[in-house]
Amino acid sequence: MKAAAGLEATLGRVGLRMARSLDLNDVLGEITRGLVRDLEAAMARIWLVRAEEPGVLRLVASAGLSDRLDGSYARIPIGSLKIGQIAATRAPVCSNDVLEDPRFTDKAWLRDNGLVTCAGYPLEFDDEVLGVLATFARRPLTELELEWLGIFAAQASVAIKNARLFAEVTTLTRRLEAENTYLKEELGEAGRTGIVGRSAALARALDALGRVAPTRSTVLLHGETGTGKELFARALHEQSPRRAGPLVKVNCAAIAPSLVESELFGHEKGAFTGAVQRRIGRFELAHGGTLFLDEIGELPVEAQAKLLRVLSEHELERVGGAQPIPVDVRVVAATHRDLADDVKAGRFRADLFFRLNVFPIELPPLRDRREDIPPLAGAFMAALAGRGGAPKTVDDDALACLSAYDWPGNVRELHNVLERASILARSDRIGVADLPELAPRAEAAGDESERGPAPPHAPLRERVSAFERSLVADALQRAEGNQSEAARLLRTSRATLQYKMKLYRL
Numbered sequence: 001m002k003a004a005a006g007l008e009a010t011l012g013r014v015g016l017r018m019a020r021s022l023d024l025n026d027v028l029g030e031i032t033r034g035l036v037r038d039l040e041a042a043m044a045r046i047w048l049v050r051a052e053e054p055g056v057l058r059l060v061a062s063a064g065l066s067d068r069l070d071g072s073y074a075r076i077p078i079g080s081l082k083i084g085q086i087a088a089t090r091a092p093v094c095s096n097d098v099l100e101d102p103r104f105t106d107k108a109w110l111r112d113n114g115l116v117t118c119a120g121y122p123l124e125f126d127d128e129v130l131g132v133l134a135t136f137a138r139r140p141l142t143e144l145e146l147e148w149l150g151i152f153a154a155q156a157s158v159a160i161k162n163a164r165l166f167a168e169v170t171t172l173t174r175r176l177e178a179e180n181t182y183l184k185e186e187l188g189e190a191g192r193t194g195i196v197g198r199s200a201a202l203a204r205a206l207d208a209l210g211r212v213a214p215t216r217s218t219v220l221l222h223g224e225t226g227t228g229k230e231l232f233a234r235a236l237h238e239q240s241p242r243r244a245g246p247l248v249k250v251n252c253a254a255i256a257p258s259l260v261e262s263e264l265f266g267h268e269k270g271a272f273t274g275a276v277q278r279r280i281g282r283f284e285l286a287h288g289g290t291l292f293l294d295e296i297g298e299l300p301v302e303a304q305a306k307l308l309r310v311l312s313e314h315e316l317e318r319v320g321g322a323q324p325i326p327v328d329v330r331v332v333a334a335t336h337r338d339l340a341d342d343v344k345a346g347r348f349r350a351d352l353f354f355r356l357n358v359f360p361i362e363l364p365p366l367r368d369r370r371e372d373i374p375p376l377a378g379a380f381m382a383a384l385a386g387r388g389g390a391p392k393t394v395d396d397d398a399l400a401c402l403s404a405y406d407w408p409g410n411v412r413e414l415h416n417v418l419e420r421a422s423i424l425a426r427s428d429r430i431g432v433a434d435l436p437e438l439a440p441r442a443e444a445a446g447d448e449s450e451r452g453p454a455p456p457h458a459p460l461r462e463r464v465s466a467f468e469r470s471l472v473a474d475a476l477q478r479a480e481g482n483q484s485e486a487a488r489l490l491r492t493s494r495a496t497l498q499y500k501m502k503l504y505r506l
Ligand SMILES: Nc1ncnc2c1ncn2[C@@H]1O[C@H](COP(=O)(O)OP(=O)(O)OP(=O)(O)O)[C@@H](O)[C@H]1O
Pocket: 192, 193, 194, 195, 196, 197, 223, 224, 225, 226, 227, 228, 229, 230, 231, 232, 336, 376, 411, 412, 415
């Protein structure tokens, strides 16, 4: 280590650098690297006590002989080993002859690295023990040097406490922002958040919801688009003991695959190009509450592995971060896909599927629970009337029409159709004429050629093919079988027309 004369100035410089940053990792790095680089310590390490794991010191920074944060001294209970004793007694331990000192047990390691001195100091702020700072050196230290190191440890404590407070405030602010955005979205939907329906299928789903809500169990909501998966996810959170905590939503389909991990788990500053600032992930934001993973089937495979780890260990690592962060989050996932099929096809991890599928809730399509259509229509009309206004009514023919329709977009589509109808309707009664979207299907029904249109809930490709087939058939009919004329009508070549005729067996 430096001679005592230079020590004061050097410590001052390191102290300044560490005090300038509010990022805990920067501060910790500055302290340990500063001791090694500027003070020629052979090794410097810091252990901190974390709120999530009281009574335990976690190795959080290490420079010099090793910068690894795992290994045998990564986790030391307060009171055990010499490091744990420093925290328990709040007294520094300084030994200028570690090879002879019985408090140091790892003699071979000390000898191999030529270490003769160890100085360990408690890191304290007010009455709180933050952790322990330890340095090893290859020559004995003077009384004065040890005294200066003690003063440095006190400065380091302040810098660490500041950085922690800053991180806490930042996390809280972000959490509030996230909650706020979500609440705003929710307010936009006000009036239609209650679950409506009287079918046995819906009653079963509601019963399952009521049973699983009070537990911590992961829930998987499965259903076609617009069947109410998000509505159920919110209801689940509201009925759970976590209702006072945040409900955070992530739409896995809406995030670029390269950013999914950072979005979910956060990242440390400098983790990748563009990571100019630490970012708190959605998982951390949901701490104490519920995380709603929408469209879970779209999660990239690498992120699936990481998610599985968080679900089983209740700990996460930010991208580029070395420390596990404990999180207390209940996960509700939703998908319209058949995940079991995706597992078979190798698109979805089987182990993650089994973890998520602990408690599946099936939301059946609206066409399979038509009894729900009249009460839903009533509820939507009441909500659309707004406060104080008298709701428009749906006449019997229109209601029959609504009840007969297949609703590929399910409840959402019903809502949208009724919203448009209530604007279109000239009187306060909605009739069949106010439901133009549903009418063309009824007309087309009389005029179906052999295969007919694909059902509205069929996959897009099938529906497009059915549409294309009907266009080709129609053109052929109008051209009275003349292929050149039909091709002209369709503005395509005769070869293409013939290919399509063969394809559709026309
Ligand atoms: N049983 C219900 N009672 C009242 N409103 C409902 C019901 N089911 C769905 N809704 C309403 O229908 C709309 C669509 O529901 P939601 O967004 O929950 O569907 P989703 O299954 O998440 O659809 P997607 O897969 O397209 O995201 C919402 O406005 C929701 O409030």
